[in-house]
Every structure is written in structure tokens, then in C-alpha cells.
Amino acid sequence: MVLREIGFNVIYLGSEIEGRTQDCVDVNEYNYEGFKYYPSKVQSGTMIQKASRLWHTYINGQSIISRLEWLWSKDSVAIIAYQVSSLTMLKLKRFCDRKKAVFISDVVEWYEPSHMFMGRYGPFALDSEFRMRYLNKMADGVIVISEYLKEYYVKKQKAGCQNSHPNRT
Numbered sequence: 001m002v003l004r005e006i007g008f009n010v011i012y013l014g015s016e017i018e019g020r021t022q023d024c025v026d027v028n029e030y031n032y033e034g035f036k037y038y039p040s041k042v043q044s045g046t047m048i049q050k051a052s053r054l055w056h057t058y059i060n061g062q063s064i065i066s067r068l069e070w071l072w073s074k075d076s077v078a079i080i081a082y083q084v085s086s087l088t089m090l091k092l093k094r095f096c097d098r099k100k101a102v103f104i105s106d107v108v109e110w111y112e113p114s115h116m117f118m119g120r121y122g123p124f125a126l127d128s129e130f131r132m133r134y135l136n137k138m139a140d141g142v143i144v145i146s147e148y149l150k151e152y153y154v155k156k157q158k159a160g161c162q163n164s165h166p167n168r169t
Contacts, residue, residue, distance in 0.1 A: 004034070009075070012037035013067050038067060061088025065095060078102040080143070086131045093138055105139040107132070107149055 004010050012035060019030035019039045030037050061084060068079070078101055081092050089105070096103035110132050114120045136142055136153065144150045 008077070010035055011071060013064055013071075038071070061085065061091050064088060065091050068092075068095060072099065076101060078104060080104045080106050081139075082106040082108065084131075086127050086135055089131060089135050093135075096140075102140045103138075104141045104143060105136045106143045107136055107153070108145055110149065 017039060019037065020032070023030040023032050023037070025031045028038065030039065064084070076099070079092055079096055081089055081104070083106075084092065093103050095101075110128075114125075142149075142153050144153060
């Protein structure tokens, strides 16, 4: 809400299959409390279709990048990533570098690896640890919600949403 209040147009890209019927304003466009959002529109179905959706939306992020390319305008200035895979985060960072946009990582939770699906050494836990320990440091800024995360990223010089990229204004 703060970004909208200071004059930014905020758009959400979701990984959900469909938007809510009551939010539909046009074909493939939805609005919730004044915010536009675009669901992935990838239908569930066979196991192969579900695996393809998992790959393109959650793991490699190609559907997110494709939708960003479609929605991006000369007025766009930043991307805030929340709970994306490491591969998707790398692609979003590269996209921002190419567009001279600010890349911000929204770091809400740091899950205990043993509590993650498939356990401490499972792919989701390893991906989360890699993202939290290394990739968030590549972001131009981070948004945190706890003192622990704030202190962790202050030590890594990534506190708040500061602009750390010399080519961006």
C-alpha cells in the first residue's frame, strides 16, 4: 500500500491458476482492492501438466519472466520478489539488471531446514538456504520483518530497501 500511496503503480504476478471471479475486470486482468494482479493461468491436469507448471512457474520462473516482459513499461522501476526459487531469483535479478531496475527481495521467513518438505537435505530446504544465505545479498535491497533478519542483513550490508546499484537512480 505504501508504494501506491507515494505514486507507484503496483502490479502483482501470482502463481495461482485463476484469479477470483469477483476480481475480474478484463480478460486475464484482475483487481483486488485497487491492485492489478495477473494469475499464471496454467491449468492443472495430468501429472505431466502439473510437473510442467511446477517447473515453469515455481522452479525456473520462465512464466514469471514472460509475463514481466509483457507487462514491463518505460515507467517500471523495481521488482519485489517474494518466496521465489533460487533459479527464479537469479533470472529476476538478471532481468532487473537488463532493464536498469531495482531488485528487492522480500524476506519474510527463514524456515528451519528440517521442517521443509523432504527434510533438511531435500531440494526445497537446500534452495531456501542458498537463497537466504547467498542470493539475497545480490539484491539491491531487502525487506525484512524481524530484528533477527534485520541484524543478519545489516551485517551483510543489505538492510532496508536501499539502492546499492551505481547505475540506478
